[in-house]
Every structure is written in structure tokens, then in C-alpha cells.
Amino acid sequence: MTQPAGPGKAAVIARAGLQQLLDALGAAGYEVLGPAVRDGAIVYDRIAKVDELPAGWTDRQDAGRYRLERRGDQALFGFVVGPQSWKRFLHPPVETLWSTRQEGERMEVTAPQPDATRYAFVGVRACEIRAIAIQDQVFCGGPFPDVGYAARRHNAFIVAVNCGEAGGTCFCVSMGSGPQATAGFDLALTELLDDAGHRFLVEAGSAAGTAMLQGIDRRAATDADLAAARAAVARAAGQMGRTMDTDGIRELLQRNAEHPRWDQVAERCLSCGNCTMVCPTCFCTTVEDHSDLAGTSAERVRKWDSCFTLEHSYLHGGSVRQSTRSRYRQWITHKLSSWFDQFGSSGCVGCGRCITWCPVGIDITEEAAALRTAAAAPNRGQDGTP
Ligand code: SF4
Ligand code: SF4
Structure with a gap:
């Protein structure tokens, strides 16, 4: 049974539905990036299959310490954030500003074409959505927007994942930036793994998100699904490894x-x-x-x-x-x-x-x-x- 899921309306998809979402993003021309295990850390890389996500992995973090460990379940997003952020794609570590070439007596100067890459970021945490909003202000908030950043950001499709667990160095609650994504996404997932099975509550946050959900097998969320999603986020909020008093x-x-x-x-x-x-x-x-x-x-x-x-x-x-x-x-x-x-x-x-x-x-x-x-x-x- 399929249900339309517009902004504010929650639906539930299974693992197969998540694969359909990856397929739909790829078919729409997005370069799909998501978390993957590489060299002992969870980083963001190209993904095409749900099997490439870090199923059954979690990260243990403390000051100066990061380790991956096996979980007792097959959660796909059962970790927090790794050494990379989405910054490396929107604001790449190295970017050519212009190049020049001598042709005989002539000197030709070339500016790079605006980046037409359409990224789909899968697994963006609430704190990272806030970080992207901050970089939006840095790069595009003034009279001279950064052309490359603006193009990449304009084209990006964001699939958020609400945190169901917090890491040892997380303090998003203190900074008012998490653990639940409340805006700035096209789709938001909450991974649920309980007696009712492994599934994802999905909410659309934009017209593009609503459109992307069409054709993906889903059912309407029940009160039990919504309660389980609220409990997952509350659990993460109660587990913050760090706090910061931001008063004054x-x-x-x-x-x-x-x-x-x-x-x-x-x-x-x-x-x-x-x-x-x-x-x-x-x-x-x-x-x-x-x-x-x-x-x-x-x-x-x-x-x-x-x-x-x-x-x-x-x-x-x-x-x-x-x-x-x-x-x-x-x-x-x-x-x-x-x-x-x-x-x-x-x-x-x-x-x-x-x-x-x-x-x-x-x-x-x-x-x-x-x-x-x-x-x-x-x-x-x-x-x-x-
Ligand atoms: S990570 Fe930052 S605070 Fe830590 S040693 Fe390097 S520069 Fe200093
Ligand atoms: S905790 Fe704050 S300062 Fe440290 S890396 Fe994250 S956003 Fe930057």
C-alpha cells in the first residue's frame, strides 16, 4: 500500500524501500554519497547499494580516541559522525580558481565552469545540517557569494538521519543543533529496530523530498512508529557525552x-x-x-x-x-x-x-x-x- 507523504506526513519504509530511494536518487542524476567503512573509520563516499552502508557497526569516541566496534544488531546508521563532514563536498579541500595558458603571444585566462555536480547526501545528522546552514551564511550570506559553493549547495539533496544514539564527544543538545533534524532537509529518516522489525520512519521536508518518495514502497506511519521515533531521539538526547554551558x-x-x-x-x-x-x-x-x-x-x-x-x-x-x-x-x-x-x-x-x-x-x-x-x-x- 502506498501513501502520499508530504511535508509533515510521516511514512514508513523498509530496507528495500531505502534501496529504492538510492536507486531513485541515482536515476534522477544525483551523485549519491553516504556513510561507508574505510580504513577503520566511517567516512562519506559514493554508495549505490544499501549493503555498502555500515551495517552492524558503531563508533566509540572520546577525547583523542575513535574506534569502530561491532553492534549486536544490523542497524545501518548506528553510529554518529566520523572524521569527515559534508564540507569536503560543498567546500572542497582544493579548488581551482582560475588557470592561464600562453598561446604564442597571447595569454588565455580561464575561469572554471560553475560546478554542475548534483550531490545527494544520505545520512546527514542534525548537527551537520546546522553546520551546512552556517556555511551557507559564510559563503552565500554576503554581497559576493562563492559561486562554486552556491552551485553545489543549490543542487544538493539532503537525506537526514535523526540520531538514535549519541557519541562520547557529542554535545549538540547544548548547542541547540540536534539530535533531531527539524528543518533544512529534503527527507528525514529515523531508523527503528525493535520487535516490530527493522524500518525507517521517513518525513519529507521539501517538495523535492515529497516527489522523490513517489514510487517508493511505503506505508503510513502508525502511532507506535511515531512513538518509537520520538523515543529514539529522546534516548540520543539523554546520552550526550559532553555538555557546554553557553550562557553568556x-x-x-x-x-x-x-x-x-x-x-x-x-x-x-x-x-x-x-x-x-x-x-x-x-x-x-x-x-x-x-x-x-x-x-x-x-x-x-x-x-x-x-x-x-x-x-x-x-x-x-x-x-x-x-x-x-x-x-x-x-x-x-x-x-x-x-x-x-x-x-x-x-x-x-x-x-x-x-x-x-x-x-x-x-x-x-x-x-x-x-x-x-x-x-x-x-x-x-x-x-x-x-
Ligand atoms: S587538534 Fe587543535 S587543539 Fe588539538 S593539538 Fe591540534 S591544533 Fe591543538
Ligand atoms: S564540536 Fe564545534 S568546534 Fe568542534 S568540530 Fe564540532 S562544530 Fe567544530
């Missing part, structure tokens, strides 16, 4: 630019930049010019950069942020404070990646809490100094 956090960071905590974190921080590479909202780039040995062709490429490098703050003769102390302070202050001034929101969605993938286990929630605790101590001034 913008001002807290602003008041404590000279706090001694920055020296303590700098003793551990390697300035490796891992936290910025895995973060789904970090967007800094640099440009490099390359030429061939004959000097007849050249190109300018834009590459991901990190505020943890000395070169990132280089200005005519020296770097502004010479110390690790100043670079860590810059990163966390931008994320949790000056991002509000720049873009009107927090720059952190609570995905926990920077905690998991920091080789020395520096934890953004721990650093923010320590700053708050020390700044509130009675024998310290408002800037935290004794």
Missing part, C-alpha cells in the same frame, strides 16, 4: 583574552590544525599559484587552511599570532564568541569532532568550562588573573 559565552570569551588558561592549553596543543580540518564549520583557506616548468601555463588554487599555522596570520614581515597560546585562543574565541558578531550565530554545532580527533585530547567543552570556573573564582579578577 560570547562575553565570557571576550572578557578573558589574557586568562592564564591559555598558557595551560598551549602546553598541550601541538598546533597541528586537526581540529580545524575536521570541523564542519571551519572555512579558512589560502591560495597557491602553480606553474609548469616551461612557464607556459599556471593556475591559482584555493586550499583549506588552518588558523593554527604561522602562515595563516602572516602580514608583510611576520605572523600576527606567533604563539600556540594566541592561536588556540583565536580558534575557540572565534568559534564561541566573535562568530556571533560576524555571522549572527555560534560557530560550533556540538558535533564533537575536534575533541575526538585532537591527538592530545584537548576538549573544547572542558576549555570553555575551565575558563568559566576560573573566571568565577572569588580570588580572581574578572579577567581570571589572581
Whole structure:
């Protein structure tokens, strides 16, 4: 039996229906990307078959620690987020801005064609949808939108997956970004695995999502299905591995630019930049010019950069942020404070990646809490100094 499922109307599909969805996305011309196990981690890659999803795998995460483990069931989305985010597709690590070629006396300059790739992202978590919305603001919110990002984003089809479990470094509840996707998707799935069987509650969030569901075998959701989906999300919300007190956090960071905590974190921080590479909202780039040995062709490429490098703050003769102390302070202050001034929101969605993938286990929630605790101590001034 099939039922129309428009926005707000929930239906239920089986594993076979999920395969039909992948097939329909492929037939509609989308490059379908989803989670897959590669080299001991769950990353986002091209998928065509439900069998390629990480069935029966989960991830165990803590500060500086990530391990895949077997689950006791065959859940397809029984993990949280891995080292990659969807940023690598919408805002690729390397992108050619222009190229030039000498033809005799003529120099020809070519700008790349707008990227016509149509991505379908399958398995986008609520925190990642929020991160995409933040990058939308960064790349398209001003008077000069990023042409490549805008094209890829415009063409993207998003299949969200609501979290039924939280990871050890997750804190999306604190940041108001999860664990349930409430907007910004074309379709949203909640995986249900109980006595009633393995199935997915599916809700359409756009006309494109509603259209994509046509022709996919489904039934109307029952009250029991809806209750099971609510319980799954509530379970995840109650399992957050981390929390962050965000009350007045913008001002807290602003008041404590000279706090001694920055020296303590700098003793551990390697300035490796891992936290910025895995973060789904970090967007800094640099440009490099390359030429061939004959000097007849050249190109300018834009590459991901990190505020943890000395070169990132280089200005005519020296770097502004010479110390690790100043670079860590810059990163966390931008994320949790000056991002509000720049873009009107927090720059952190609570995905926990920077905690998991920091080789020395520096934890953004721990650093923010320590700053708050020390700044509130009675024998310290408002800037935290004794
Ligand atoms: S700062 Fe850390 S927790 Fe926040 S969005 Fe970036 S990687 Fe995720
Ligand atoms: S906080 Fe951790 S991940 Fe970030 S630069 Fe320092 S050592 Fe690297």
C-alpha cells in the first residue's frame, strides 16, 4: 500500500524501500554519497547499494580516541559522525580558481565552469545540517557569494538521519543543533529496530523530498512508529557525552583574552590544525599559484587552511599570532564568541569532532568550562588573573 507523504506526513519504509530511494536518487542524476567503512573509520563516499552502508557497526569516541566496534544488531546508521563532514563536498579541500595558458603571444585566462555536480547526501545528522546552514551564511550570506559553493549547495539533496544514539564527544543538545533534524532537509529518516522489525520512519521536508518518495514502497506511519521515533531521539538526547554551558559565552570569551588558561592549553596543543580540518564549520583557506616548468601555463588554487599555522596570520614581515597560546585562543574565541558578531550565530554545532580527533585530547567543552570556573573564582579578577 502506498501513501502520499508530504511535508509533515510521516511514512514508513523498509530496507528495500531505502534501496529504492538510492536507486531513485541515482536515476534522477544525483551523485549519491553516504556513510561507508574505510580504513577503520566511517567516512562519506559514493554508495549505490544499501549493503555498502555500515551495517552492524558503531563508533566509540572520546577525547583523542575513535574506534569502530561491532553492534549486536544490523542497524545501518548506528553510529554518529566520523572524521569527515559534508564540507569536503560543498567546500572542497582544493579548488581551482582560475588557470592561464600562453598561446604564442597571447595569454588565455580561464575561469572554471560553475560546478554542475548534483550531490545527494544520505545520512546527514542534525548537527551537520546546522553546520551546512552556517556555511551557507559564510559563503552565500554576503554581497559576493562563492559561486562554486552556491552551485553545489543549490543542487544538493539532503537525506537526514535523526540520531538514535549519541557519541562520547557529542554535545549538540547544548548547542541547540540536534539530535533531531527539524528543518533544512529534503527527507528525514529515523531508523527503528525493535520487535516490530527493522524500518525507517521517513518525513519529507521539501517538495523535492515529497516527489522523490513517489514510487517508493511505503506505508503510513502508525502511532507506535511515531512513538518509537520520538523515543529514539529522546534516548540520543539523554546520552550526550559532553555538555557546554553557553550562557553568556560570547562575553565570557571576550572578557578573558589574557586568562592564564591559555598558557595551560598551549602546553598541550601541538598546533597541528586537526581540529580545524575536521570541523564542519571551519572555512579558512589560502591560495597557491602553480606553474609548469616551461612557464607556459599556471593556475591559482584555493586550499583549506588552518588558523593554527604561522602562515595563516602572516602580514608583510611576520605572523600576527606567533604563539600556540594566541592561536588556540583565536580558534575557540572565534568559534564561541566573535562568530556571533560576524555571522549572527555560534560557530560550533556540538558535533564533537575536534575533541575526538585532537591527538592530545584537548576538549573544547572542558576549555570553555575551565575558563568559566576560573573566571568565577572569588580570588580572581574578572579577567581570571589572581
Ligand atoms: S568546534 Fe568542534 S564540536 Fe564545534 S562544530 Fe567544530 S568540530 Fe564540532
Ligand atoms: S587543539 Fe588539538 S587538534 Fe587543535 S591544533 Fe591543538 S593539538 Fe591540534
